[in-house]
Amino acid sequence: MSRHDTITRGCWILVGLFPIGVALWLMILLVGQGIPSLSWSFLLDEPVHAGRAGGIAPMLVSTTALLGLALLTAAPLALPLAVWHRTVTDKRARNRHDALIDTLAAVPSICWGLAGYVLLVRGAGFGFSLLAGGLTLGAMILPTLVRLWSDALADLPDGQVEAGRALGLTPFQQALHIWLPASAGSLLIGMLAALARAAAETAALLFTSGYASRMPASVFDSGRALSVHILDLAMNVPGGDQAAAGSALVLLTAVLLFAALLRPKHHSTRKVSL
Amino acid sequence: MRRQSPLLVPAGLLLALVVALFDPHALPIAPALAGERWLPARSLFGIARFVSATFAVAGGALVLALPAALASALATHLWPRHGGVTLRRLTLVAGAIPSVVWGFWGLAALAPLLSRWHPPGQGLLAATIVLALMIWPTMALALDAALERIPDSRRLAALSLGMTLGQRLRLVVMPSLRHAATGAALLGLTRAMGETMAVLMVSGNVGDWPTGPFASIRTVTANLALEFAYAQGAHRDALLLSGLMLIVTTTLLFWWGRRLVTNQ
Numbered sequence: 204m205s206r207h208d209t210i211t212r213g214c215w216i217l218v219g220l221f222p223i224g225v226a227l228w229l230m231i232l233l234v235g236q237g238i239p240s241l242s243w244s245f246l247l248d249e250p251v252h253a254g255r256a257g258g259i260a261p262m263l264v265s266t267t268a269l270l271g272l273a274l275l276t277a278a279p280l281a282l283p284l285a286v287w288h289r290t291v292t293d294k295r296a297r298n299r300h301d302a303l304i305d306t307l308a309a310v311p312s313i314c315w316g317l318a319g320y321v322l323l324v325r326g327a328g329f330g331f332s333l334l335a336g337g338l339t340l341g342a343m344i345l346p347t348l349v350r351l352w353s354d355a356l357a358d359l360p361d362g363q364v365e366a367g368r369a370l371g372l373t374p375f376q377q378a379l380h381i382w383l384p385a386s387a388g389s390l391l392i393g394m395l396a397a398l399a400r401a402a403a404e405t406a407a408l409l410f411t412s413g414y415a416s417r418m419p420a421s422v423f424d425s426g427r428a429l430s431v432h433i434l435d436l437a438m439n440v441p442g443g444d445q446a447a448a449g450s451a452l453v454l455l456t457a458v459l460l461f462a463a464l465l466r467p468k469h470h471s472t473r474k475v476s477l
Numbered sequence: 478m479r480r481q482s483p484l485l486v487p488a489g490l491l492l493a494l495v496v497a498l499f500d501p502h503a504l505p506i507a508p509a510l511a512g513e514r515w516l517p518a519r520s521l522f523g524i525a526r527f528v529s530a531t532f533a534v535a536g537g538a539l540v541l542a543l544p545a546a547l548a549s550a551l552a553t554h555l556w557p558r559h560g561g562v563t564l565r566r567l568t569l570v571a572g573a574i575p576s577v578v579w580g581f582w583g584l585a586a587l588a589p590l591l592s593r594w595h596p597p598g599q600g601l602l603a604a605t606i607v608l609a610l611m612i613w614p615t616m617a618l619a620l621d622a623a624l625e626r627i628p629d630s631r632r633l634a635a636l637s638l639g640m641t642l643g644q645r646l647r648l649v650v651m652p653s654l655r656h657a658a659t660g661a662a663l664l665g666l667t668r669a670m671g672e673t674m675a676v677l678m679v680s681g682n683v684g685d686w687p688t689g690p691f692a693s694i695r696t697v698t699a700n701l702a703l704e705f706a707y708a709q710g711a712h713r714d715a716l717l718l719s720g721l722m723l724i725v726t727t728t729l730l731f732w733w734g735r736r737l738v739t740n741q
Binding site: 326396459 | 483484486487488490491493494497498545546548549550551552553554555556560562564565566567568569570571573574575576577578579580581582584585586610613614617618624627632641642643645646650664667668670671672673674677678698701702705706716717720723724727728731732735
């Protein structure tokens, strides 16, 4: 390769690293500002003075409950869809399915929040509650989960699928005894990545699970997710920046740990460079 | 029947969304949305300023993010061996950063920086930059996949003609990317238009026309987030209707973009 090419290549790589660099700047800033407020009591105490002091324990509990409910809502629907997607031979039906799933994934999250408010908070009479928030979040992550799980099952070798069919197993038995054990690892990673997306969500929760910052006693209580807490501290609480940075650091760490497990879908195997 | 029945789940969800947001009784308000002033207390529900702010912010973010995404997708392919894989993973991770966290960064780092130039620093420009940082990873991954799909034969032909890397990029790679780049731009645009939290936190929210970099703007989504919690009656109907319009607009743009990205 000529020197001219090396220079071109180097320039593109440098420019291409710039946006990643800004993301790193964000992380360094959060670590710098957030570390001082991190401590065991920050994680285990209730907030004091609208969150300026004290901890984030109720938000951690609410977030966990919301994620659990979202998973309980989305997983039982997503798994059959993903299995169907792997087995269906009708290409048109599959394309139609993909288009619908992608369309759902592109709906702005605040619109999910509005729908959750109309249908669950008011319509079903759940009020501002973890239940309404969890169901809304579950509907929102369903397309992500279906996509990630379909990708996970797509890696399953055709031989395994055919062997199951040749043994005369019913589709349900095939799924239970062959598919799930064989792709358990990638299914788990897909699930965590979908949960990362749910944990990062704020807009869909504003009108469904609400703002209450006390410890929730049941799923019918309103609970403030960690992301909503960060929003409130940064926007509405003067002097809340320190605690906001700490909370943001906790959220970012959790989300990125989950998301980093996901391997990119395609690996470049080509021998000829660009 | 069995072949198609799984489609009922996503189709049902989509239907539920539309049913929730579409209230036939609210239709008489629709013409009022075209007005300029938003004063719910006086029954003025014009969202023209919010719509223009949404397009200004999303369009601006696109202008910033597309070159960034292109450069990072190219870097993924040009970096020898494992560097590219690492860069791709970092791009995935950067795309997972929560929008409130970007909003916080905008308030804590970006706005102070911009306020040296024009205090308080919040407004159209800050929102545009934050949005661009949020949408480039999506676009970079779409472009990355498109680069992967360029057939080897085309590259080999270019190599055997003795083209330099710069020539290959300009004459072979870029033309092959044309559709995918438009598609990626549309996908990024839909994401930018639907984004709420980060924009809400750094755009000022007064609701000016987006006339300058420091105009205190309010997007359609930010307006929903700020007012829906306490809205009643016609005010609520107007907000729901604006939400429905948002879904319809983003869905149409998304379909167009998706077609360009998937059909080569």
